Amino acid sequence: MYDPLKNKLKIALITGFSCLSGLGIASGIGWTNVPSGNHPIISSEPQIPTQAVQPALDLSDAFVNVAETVTPAVVRIEARKQVTADRNQNANPFSNPFLRREENPQPQPDQVAGGSGFIISDDGYILTNNHVVTDATSLTVFLQDRRSFPATLVGRDPFTDVAVIKIEAENLTKLHFGDSEKLRVGEWIVAIGNPGFGGTSSPLDYTVTVGIVSAIGRPLQLLQRELARDEETANNRGFAIEDFIQTDAVINPGNSGGPMVNLKGQVVGINSAIASRTGFYQGYGFAIPIDLARRVMEDLVDYGVVRRAWLGVAMRPIDALSAETYGLPSVSGVELTLITEDGPAEGYGLQPYDVITEVDDVPIGRVGQLQQNIAMKRPGDAISVTIYRNERPRNVRVVLGEAPLQPRTETAEASGPVREERMDDKLGLAIEDMTQESATAFGYEDISGALITRVAINGPAARRGVRPGWKVIEINRKPIPDAEEAYSILQDLNDGEIVTLHVAAPSDSRQIIHIRIPE
Structure with missing residues (x-):
């Protein structure tokens, strides 16, 4: 017997089933994208095939492995120091938190500043920068596992900016040395530091940055400028060894003393300095070659000083x-x-x-x-x-x-008065006999010889770096007893010739400068 109600229910069920099936099929083949609960459907499938970026993924894994392996050996060094007020507010050339001295420094309460270092032996020896520990009255080392230890200064060398400190601790992770002599420009490096204060309590703990070796053998004269400000080392500043590795890896204050490592996790340098006008990273970072640092470390551990x-x-x-x-x-x-x-x-x-x-x-x-x-x-x-x-x-x-590195003092260079002089137009410089007045003004003890008193701006001598206040020792290997002899030799030179000046500064540092006379 025909039942209209059952027939309608059967049609409704068939229709509903067909709609759901159609919707499922349409969704499966992408004909519809109906959100569920107003949330978009987000896929986790890679948009770029893994195979196409596998080399980059492998490099990324290498960086991760280096960071995980090296970081446990990197330490935070906090140095308590007696500092002085500095009205000039000039940044330290190594961009650490300590400021340059003023002429009449005022005593201040002890301040805590610091940098990084890294463990190099099972018995607690740590390599860092000299400028991190200089003048410290106490040192504290913080490890990644939140342990902290007092540290003793083993030795330091201001002429390379290398220092060694030591802690008494067990279960330490140490780093291995690479060969900085084999570094190549363009090679990947990783710079690791611990700039945060208080062990692992700071949000800046354990900074890992990556870059390449940008250049090798950079002579920055940072150490010489720092040594020149200390009367105990000023006269020996020529012993400074500056052959820095340059990198574009970020090295900011507090990272000084941390390791620069290659992709094998071997230390190839000690992060030491940045070059910027602000004291913060602007594209140039520098490190001490580990070959040099290792040689210095050996003497510091054996003798407490460097026998250079x-x-x-x-x-x-x-x-x-x-x-x-x-x-x-x-x-x-x-x-x-x-x-x-x-x-x-x-x-x-x-x-x-x-x-x-x-x-x-x-x-x-x-x-x-x-x-x-x-x-x-x-x-x-x-x-x-x-x-x-x-x-x-x-x-x-x-x-x-x-090397005779005993502390000595020297007479500082000073600007002297400039009088009307005879000017040599070929080189663009004025030379006159040394007098008691000019010797005193420029800081010379000996009043004999000939003195460069003026250098023409953009002249041949100026372009080769000649400066007023230098004493002329020789011209073309001929001794110069007075200004007249200097001018006599210069007058006989022809256009296009190369003239060789042997000059000395008041500190008796000497230079040989070659200048071509314009044609």
């Missing part, structure tokens, strides 16, 4: 004009400007104007490289030095001495 090998010369880098002057086969090497009296170099026959091109068959291309090469030796070691003299190479064997 010493050649006994002052030098400057070779440029194109210097290479042409000396007939060098390439623009490479360092030019000797001063031979220290009774020093090793003098005893073995080295002379001013010699150009060192190799040491122990290793090519020498820059001043910092030679300094670091000598610093890696020990007093009493013999080295083979290849020099160019009179456009010909020769080999000289030199036994290195020990």
